[in-house]
Amino acid sequence: MCTTCGCASGETRIEGDALGHGHAHDHSHAHAHDHAHAAGPAYVPAQGHSHMHYAPAHAHAPGLSPSRMVSIEQDILAKNNAYAASNRQSLAARGIYALNLVSSPGSGKTTLLVKTIDMLHGRLPIAVIEGDQQTSQDAERIRATGAAAIQINTGKGCHLDAHMVGHAFGKLPMPEGGVLMIENVGNLVCPAAFDLGEAHKVVILSVTEGEDKPIKYPDMFAAASLMLLNKCDLLPYLNFDVDKAIAYARRVNPDIRVIRTSATSGEGMADWLAWIEAGVVKARGLQPNLQPLPA
Amino acid sequence: MHEMSLAEGVLQLLEDAARREKFTRVTAVWLEIGRLASVEREAMAFCFDAVTRGSLAEGARLEFVETPGSGWCMACAKTVAIEALHEACPDCGSYQVQVTGGTEMRVKELEVDS
Numbered sequence: 001m002c003t004t005c006g007c008a009s010g011e012t013r014i015e016g017d018a019l020g021h022g023h024a025h026d027h028s029h030a031h032a033h034d035h036a037h038a039a040g041p042a043y044v045p046a047q048g049h050s051h052m053h054y055a056p057a058h059a060h061a062p063g064l065s066p067s068r069m070v071s072i073e074q075d076i077l078a079k080n081n082a083y084a085a086s087n088r089q090s091l092a093a094r095g096i097y098a099l100n101l102v103s104s105p106g107s108g109k110t111t112l113l114v115k116t117i118d119m120l121h122g123r124l125p126i127a128v129i130e131g132d133q134q135t136s137q138d139a140e141r142i143r144a145t146g147a148a149a150i151q152i153n154t155g156k157g158c159h160l161d162a163h164m165v166g167h168a169f170g171k172l173p174m175p176e177g178g179v180l181m182i183e184n185v186g187n188l189v190c191p192a193a194f195d196l197g198e199a200h201k202v203v204i205l206s207v208t209e210g211e212d213k214p215i216k217y218p219d220m221f222a223a224a225s226l227m228l229l230n231k232c233d234l235l236p237y238l239n240f241d242v243d244k245a246i247a248y249a250r251r252v253n254p255d256i257r258v259i260r261t262s263a264t265s266g267e268g269m270a271d272w273l274a275w276i277e278a279g280v281v282k283a284r285g286l287q288p289n290l291q292p293l294p295a
Numbered sequence: 296m297h298e299m300s301l302a303e304g305v306l307q308l309l310e311d312a313a314r315r316e317k318f319t320r321v322t323a324v325w326l327e328i329g330r331l332a333s334v335e336r337e338a339m340a341f342c343f344d345a346v347t348r349g350s351l352a353e354g355a356r357l358e359f360v361e362t363p364g365s366g367w368c369m370a371c372a373k374t375v376a377i378e379a380l381h382e383a384c385p386d387c388g389s390y391q392v393q394v395t396g397g398t399e400m401r402v403k404e405l406e407v408d409s
Contacts, residue, residue: 068409070316072402076304076326159297190297193333218381219333251390252381 011155012164015136019167080194083162087197090169091180095287097279098180100198102220104213105186107206108230108263110138113181115263117145119273124280125178129168131160131185138183148173159190162197177290179280188217199279200225207231207238211245218252226257226275233265298335301400302342308402309352316407321352323406329397330364331380356406364397 012019075081091098101109110130117126128149130138139151150172152164165182174180182198184191192201203224205213208231214221221227227249229242246258259275261268284290309321324343328334336359343357364377370389377385377392384392 066409067322067406068318070312070318070405070407072308072312072404074308074402076301076308076400076402079304079307159300161300190300193297194300215381222381254391 011153012157013153013155014164014168014171015139015151016153019164077193077195080162083166084195084197087162087166087169090166091197091199092283092286094174095177095284095290096175096180097178097276097283098182098196098198099276099279100182100184100191100196100201101204102184102188102191102201102224103186103204103206104188104209107186107204107209109183109186109204110141111263112204112228112230112261113183114141114145115266115269116181116272116276117142117147119269120179120276121146124277125175127172127175127178127180129160129165129172129180129182131164131183133157133185148175154185158185158187159194160184160196161194165196177280177284177287179276188213188220192219192223199283202226202228204228204230205245205249207235207240207242207245211241212248214245214248214252221249221256222253224253224256226259228268228272229258229260231262231264232260232267233262298338298342299346301334301339302346305343305402306346306350306352309405310350312405313351313407318407318409319351320408321355321405322408323356323358324352325358325360325403325405327360327362327399327401327403329362329399330378331394331397332400333380334400360403362397362399365395366392367395368392 101113103109113128117128120126126147128139128142128147130136130142130149130151131154132138132151133154133156135153136151139149142149150168152160152168154160154164160182182196201220201224203220203226205227207229214227227246229245235242242260249256249258257275259268259271261272263269305324305326309324313319313321326339328336328339340357347353347355364379365374366377366384367373368375368384368387368389369391370387371384374395375384375386375392377394377397380394380398381390382392383390
């Protein structure tokens with residue numbers, strides 16, 4: 001548990017360090033205490049609700065607390081969404097375009113990112129937040145390109161959440177007016193539901209995975225704005241039906257954009273970069289005081 | 296979905312509410328889970344039990360209230376009842392259905408001891 005705010009950060013580590021806090025938190029704690037009972041019924045009725053608990057004063061023994069109902073009416077993911085909103089504000093204030101890259105393990109996310117950074121290098125500020133259960137292999141590969149990267153290890157966790165990512169912001173030279181790539185834990189299920197504060201989720205599906213993935217894991221494809229159909233250089237060796245894969249993706253998400261890519265052959269990379277740059281221009285538009293990009 | 300993360304989320308809401316409303320124990324929790332929400336009840340109950348051990352909600356009863364699934368079918372131009380996400384419209388078979396209700400995952404209310 002995060003010792004400052006009590007949030008369940010479990011075994012999460014950022015570059016080997018457990019989560020700590022630089023920012024202020026409300027530290028009030030609930031205390032058990034004795035209290036005198038007022039005479040009379042003690043219940044708080046919930047809104048529009050039929051099963052109320054009524055504790056008549058004469059029926060309850062002195063010293064025993066009466067039960068009452070407390071209305072909450074809150075989304076279970078409210079806390080994550082609040083952190084995500086805060087991340088989103090942080091990013092907007094610096095004109096940063098953030099993307100949440102999601103996929104199965106082994107789809108080629110990191111290789112694609114390395115190739116992307118190589119092709120972008122110098123044109124745009126770029127930094128990467130890497131998410132894996134263990135090791136900093138991916139962050140090291142990114143750093144080898146010259147771009148800043150930070151590794152979040154989730155330990156037993158299967159997805160990045162907004163709280164961890166917010167912490168990582170504090171440890172990374174943030175790419176003002178540029179792009180922040182968040183490479184999520186390889187998992188086609190859980191990350192779909194966790195908003196990190198990104199502008200878009202980008203789902204990477206490689207052609208070695210089977211064209212029916214979009215309908216088998218629909219939540220992820222529905223949550224993404226763009227699908228990169230990766231490792232297209234391998235198509236001659238596979239029985240992969242590209243049109244079917246795209247049709248399935250459009251069935252669960254009619255608005256999804258699709259780009260066929262290959263980090264190896266370079267196919268689609270220009271379109272992918274153009275898509276990123278369009279997003280950066282939009283994000284920068286919100287912060288007119290930024291330094292202009294190199295020509 | 297991820298029931299363990301959700302159970303942790305529920306516990307956080309309970310702890311926040313305890314500070315706000317000044318109670319010390321939770322004896323029952325009503326969760327409003329939409330028909331289309333990706334929450335498996337048994338997994339949720341199991342994870343809730345595990346996560347609340349040693350907390351203010353240890354041993355609390357977990358109750359589920361289900362809200363129905365609904366979607367706007369673009370082909371029919373009307374709202375239809377739907378049983379699952381990403382399935383065809385039950386009336387016309389089109390996949391162009393936009394979900395309008397039933398994906399909620401909320402903590403509705405609590406029974407507490409002060």
